[in-house]
Amino acid sequence: MSGSLLPAAPAMPWVVLVAVAVGMLAAWLIHLVMRWNMGPRCSAGALLPPGSRGLPLLGETLEFFARNPSLELSPFLKRRLDRYGPIFRTNLIGEDLIVSMDPELNNLVFQKEEKLFQIWYPESIMRIMGADCIIATLGTFHKHLRTLVLRLFGPENLRLVLLHEVQQTAQASLLSWLDHPSIEVKEAISSMIFSITARRLISYDSSRSDGKLWKQFDAFLQGLLAFPLYVPGTAFYKCMQGRKNVMKILQEMLNERKKETHRESVDFIDLLINDMKEKNTIMNEKIALDLLFLLLFAGFETTSSGITAALKFLADDPKALQELIEEHNNIRKRRIDPDSEITWEEYKSMKFTSHVIHEALRLANIAPLMFRKAIEEVHIKGYTLPKGSKIMVNPSSIHLDPTVYKDPTVFNPWRWKDTTEPAGGSSKEFMAFGGGLRLCVGADFAKLQMAIFLHCLVTKYSWTAVKGGTMALSPGLQFPDGFHIQLVPKA
Numbered sequence: 001m002s003g004s005l006l007p008a009a010p011a012m013p014w015v016v017l018v019a020v021a022v023g024m025l026a027a028w029l030i031h032l033v034m035r036w037n038m039g040p041r042c043s044a045g046a047l048l049p050p051g052s053r054g055l056p057l058l059g060e061t062l063e064f065f066a067r068n069p070s071l072e073l074s075p076f077l078k079r080r081l082d083r084y085g086p087i088f089r090t091n092l093i094g095e096d097l098i099v100s101m102d103p104e105l106n107n108l109v110f111q112k113e114e115k116l117f118q119i120w121y122p123e124s125i126m127r128i129m130g131a132d133c134i135i136a137t138l139g140t141f142h143k144h145l146r147t148l149v150l151r152l153f154g155p156e157n158l159r160l161v162l163l164h165e166v167q168q169t170a171q172a173s174l175l176s177w178l179d180h181p182s183i184e185v186k187e188a189i190s191s192m193i194f195s196i197t198a199r200r201l202i203s204y205d206s207s208r209s210d211g212k213l214w215k216q217f218d219a220f221l222q223g224l225l226a227f228p229l230y231v232p233g234t235a236f237y238k239c240m241q242g243r244k245n246v247m248k249i250l251q252e253m254l255n256e257r258k259k260e261t262h263r264e265s266v267d268f269i270d271l272l273i274n275d276m277k278e279k280n281t282i283m284n285e286k287i288a289l290d291l292l293f294l295l296l297f298a299g300f301e302t303t304s305s306g307i308t309a310a311l312k313f314l315a316d317d318p319k320a321l322q323e324l325i326e327e328h329n330n331i332r333k334r335r336i337d338p339d340s341e342i343t344w345e346e347y348k349s350m351k352f353t354s355h356v357i358h359e360a361l362r363l364a365n366i367a368p369l370m371f372r373k374a375i376e377e378v379h380i381k382g383y384t385l386p387k388g389s390k391i392m393v394n395p396s397s398i399h400l401d402p403t404v405y406k407d408p409t410v411f412n413p414w415r416w417k418d419t420t421e422p423a424g425g426s427s428k429e430f431m432a433f434g435g436g437l438r439l440c441v442g443a444d445f446a447k448l449q450m451a452i453f454l455h456c457l458v459t460k461y462s463w464t465a466v467k468g469g470t471m472a473l474s475p476g477l478q479f480p481d482g483f484h485i486q487l488v489p490k491a
Contacts, residue, residue, distance in 0.1 A: 046379075049098055051099075061091075070409075071409060074475065093227055107435075110437075116375065153200070158448055163452070174460070183487060184484050186305070198213065199267075202250070243293065268295070306450055312471065313411040315465050354447070355414065362405070365399055370395070398429055462490060463486060464485065
């Protein structure tokens with residue numbers, strides 16, 4: 001019989017196939033981990049900051065966001081400060097970062113803005129805030145946007161317009177609190193401050209609407225620093241849905257405003273529309289809407305946190321509260337009419353109030369993180385920061401540094417009596433409002449709101465804590481159980 005057949009090769013046992021597959025998977029995982037832990041490339045002989053990228057994909061995110069049940073430096077930062085020093089590498093929310101807890105590097109980052117460093121934020125923040133908002137702009141256009149914002153929130157308007165509006169709103173809000181046996185402070189103050197900001201920005205009157213536009217922003221802090229995973233149920237998804245709702249409302253407002261031929265009062269939408277009509281302008285609707293969205297959010301969140309923290313600190317410190325009350329009672333005694341409105345000169349005379357505000361902002365760390373990117377290779381403290389490195393500045397490490405502030409975890413407004421308060425709102429030792437070219441454009445407005453609210457509160461009312469008041473950092477300031485008080489009018 002021609003062409004006899006060769007015997008068939010025996011089938012490879014399935015156990016062998018599984019073993020080969022497992023081996024290949026293990027090799028791939030080892031390769032992935034090795035590549036994951038490789039540091040960024042830099043010039044020959046250069047020394048990168050020490051650190052670890054943590055687990056593949058997750059990095060060290062879970063440990064970083066673990067709630068810190070106190071206002072002390074977080075365990076995540078403490079451990080790495082002890083192990084690596086004040087400059088180290090990590091990976092958070094999918095981003096390789098160089099963390100700076102070093103005053104010299106922090107100062108360099110802010111002083112060399114747009115020379116060695118430029119603004120940068122994680123993807124989750126930029127998708128929520130908008131790629132064209134003011135925090136993403138550079139150079140002359142950034143300066144132009146700041147100038148526009150300062151036309152509403154700059155020194156002249158603070159003195160001539162906003163001082164009156166803030167006082168009127170604070171008085172009305174506090175009076176409304178008397179109708180309730182208990183008030184959750186953070187929520188009530190958020191609503192109050194949002195009404196002031198929204199009135200100036202978009203002529204939004206909370207008393208004539210459902211008053212809940214600000215509630216669309218409620219979940220934003222949880223989603224700002226989250227994995228940008230757009231899946232129902234995630235914090236990021238909730239943020240993006242809130243943004244979508246707000247942007248729809250703002251777009252409708254902008255469309256209606258563009259149809260109007262005459263308006264008696266001018267708000268920020270009017271300024272933006274006029275700017276869009278200018279010849280050779282870069283301004284467009286997308287930039288305008290992103291800017292409005294950011295200012296509405298930033299305008300109330302940090303300030304309401306600062307005021308809530310200040311009230312908690314004062315409730316726990318009768319001596320500080322008494323000195324604050326005396327300062328404001330003395331202001332009223334010097335007036336012909338004790339109930340007349342606060343003057344600009346009176347506001348500027350509130351020295352102890354200013355100490356209380358700075359101390360509350362320092363200890364509460366309401367702006368916990370700032371981000372930049374190196375646009376050139378940077379050499380500092382024996383380390384090389386490669387071009388393109390993403391820097392995360394951590395103000396709490398400075399605000400809680402015992403070499404800068406004695407007993408840094410203690411609320412002590414008197415420490416500012418012997419310390420020059422930061423000119424313009426920022427210094428090497430105080431970064432509650434950022435620093436450099438990116439110093440918060442609303443810093444003076446925020447401090448004015450805090451001071452005027454405290455004046456209206458302590459001259460007419462007393463309060464007792466009902467429940468809550470515990471503060472935690474994650475990494476931003478949180479009140480896990482809220483802070484509920486009962487307000488009582490003074491006799």
